[in-house]
Amino acid sequence: MTRTVYYTATTLDGFIASAEHSLDWLLTREADHEGALGYKAFEKTVGSLVMGASTYEWVQRQGEDWAYDQPAWVLTHRQLTPYGGRDIRFTAADTDGELRALHAEMVAAAGDLDVWIVGGGPVAARFAEAGLLDEVVVSIAPVTLGAGMPLLPAHVELVTREVAQNGEFAVVRYDVVRPDRD
Ligand SMILES: NC(=O)c1ccc[n+]([C@@H]2O[C@H](COP(=O)([O-])OP(=O)(O)OC[C@H]3O[C@@H](n4cnc5c(N)ncnc54)[C@H](OP(=O)(O)O)[C@@H]3O)[C@@H](O)[C@H]2O)c1
Incomplete structure (x- = not known):
């Protein structure tokens, strides 16, 4: 059965980007994409994906080609530049x-x-609050920023299912407690 999964990286104090939308705190760190709860295995489980406009614009600012073959949705009220x-x-x-x-x-x-x-946090929070989120997987970087873009700004109850170390990261997989199902 299809599950809806929020898979992301976060600082220890719960930010997925700096206030200026920088991911320098993340991209400079060592991770094993083929290791425990790593991206290589995760991407094979993805059949469709959704992200907010800021995340899409971050991807575009990197100047690289679109990395996903799956159908993708971008939440926005604006006319953003597509990838042909x-x-x-x-x-x-x-x-x-x-x-x-x-x-x-x-x-x-x-x-x-x-x-x-994919994110950002408010998008994941909307899905969680609507009872549509099943799982959260976070790679926690050994850093705090003190401020930034929030990981999951909502009250979401979770059950810890798996904990692993991957490179510099502590990775935790949680099930979302869904009263309608659990
Ligand atoms: N650490 C990681 O692994 C990771 C993962 C993902 C993202 N990020 C970063 O985290 C930051 C997240 O930024 P963010 O919190 O601003 O979140 P975001 O979700 O990427 O973008 C928010 C914007 O998306 C649009 N939007 C969101 N929900 C919508 C809805 N329901 N309907 C229509 N439009 C909607 C709105 O823009 P408009 O109305 O202006 O179009 C809103 O201002 C980005 O810098 C991103 O690169 C990090």
Whole structure:
């Protein structure tokens, strides 16, 4: 059954980017993508993905090609620059109904695979608050920033399922407690 997974990296104090949208604190660190809970195995489980506009713009600022073959959705109210020939759908989901319709579309597109919530934190929080998030996997970098873009700004109860070290990171996999299911 398709699961909806928020897979990301965070600082110890719960920020996924600096206030200026920098990921220098992350990209300078050693990680083993083929190691425990690493990206190599994770990407094979992804059937569709969604990200907010700031995350998409960060990707574009890197100046590299679009890295994903899966159907992707970008949440925005603006006209963002597309990558030619890639399956990227720009949409807004302001109401719960719109978010649920989007999620249903993403689950259908994922087939037997999972839905990846790439971020940012408020996007993941919207899915969690709507009862649509199943799992959180965080790679915790050994650093604090004191301020920045939040990991998951909502009250979400979690159950710890797996803890591993990967390079410099402590990686934790949690199930989201969903009263409707648990
Ligand atoms: N550490 C990591 O592994 C990791 C992972 C992912 C992202 N990041 C970084 O974290 C930062 C996250 O930035 P952020 O918190 O600003 O989040 P974001 O989700 O990337 O972008 C937020 C923007 O997306 C649009 N948006 C969000 N929800 C929407 C909805 N339901 N409907 C329509 N539009 C919606 C809005 O932009 P508009 O209305 O202006 O279009 C909103 O201002 C970025 O710098 C990103 O690069 C880090």
